[in-house]
Amino acid sequence: MHVNRVFPGVAIPHILGNPTLPSAEERALRRALTERALGLLTQPAGAAAEASRA
């Protein structure tokens, strides 16, 4: 079943970050994942794949 209110993070111990990246890049990565989560909240649950990833 496709559940579009859930998506995987980077890794279990740092879902919204990556300690191997320089700080600015890690922040940018977190920002992108956070924006993706917010975007999913504007779409009907379970209805369609995200437009950006379809």
Next chain:
Amino acid sequence: MLRVVHYVNQFFGGIGGEEQAGVAPRAVDGPLGPGQVLQRYLGNDATVAGTLICGDNYFAEQQEAASRALLGMLADARADLLVAGPAFAAGRYGLACAHICAEAQQAFELPAITGLAPDNPAVEAYRRTVTIVPTGPSAASMSQAMERLAALGLKLARREPLGPPDEEGYLAHGFRRNTLVAANGAQRALAMLRAKLAGDPYTTEIALPTFERVPAAPPLADLATATLALITSGGLVPRGNPDHLKSHVADAYGRYSIADRAELSAEAYEAVHGGYHTAYVNDDPHRLVPLDALRALVHEGALGGLHPTLYTLAGTGTYPQFAERMGREVAAELRAAGVDAAMITST
């Protein structure tokens, strides 16, 4: 002879309908209404010594006062058994029946039993602690229900152990009891498999839990005016874990103010969680709760605002019934606060 006390609401107690639902607890001698059916099935082994009556609204609105008064009346009646209802599918009456049974068991170790339709809301709340006979949705099933209530009630009053729920006719309490059987596990499993392949009926020895399904919330119309709440099952807590939240099998959650926090610093926060390596989150808590990114999005006007409280627990090995309770509590609080959406970050 065993003394049985019967609990009923204002309707079955003959006081009146909804207009009398506010009446306070009272006790009368002997059986009333459905109590006479109960007496018939109890036969000569027990007598319905008294009937306790309480209005459905009175019980629902003043549960503590009602329970206290009814427990006093139960003690006065020198009861050996409490039979409550049956309440069938009735919501308030069902909760009253189950609650007074639970209270009587706890206060006096008094055997108690009630009858409810399996989808009565009181069933999920009380089935683990109260013996409940399944009934139909309405009083049309009164006679059958009373027969079972009388038979099982007498067993409870005599302190005889109950057999398995499907044999005795009560709703499973939700625990397993060890018993000795002749066939070993492999033999029983193969017999079950043969029955399954042949399309014959069989009964599992390990019933899988059923999980509540929650409909997804409708999408947000406009992020720029929405208030978002932050929830994490990654166990982020103020450093030192002041509320002693458990690192696994959580039975409580933390709620911490982030109203005056621009960011979550490693000096102020840490993760307490028995299910993942927490060092990366301890170095930078934003790897679990992205407050830095969300503050920036609010500042830029892309998101309306953030709820001032962070909700957190260590999500590993949590019992579903605890998760359901905590989820309900948090959801009610968020709804009351006018929160539009929640982001749950999970490890």
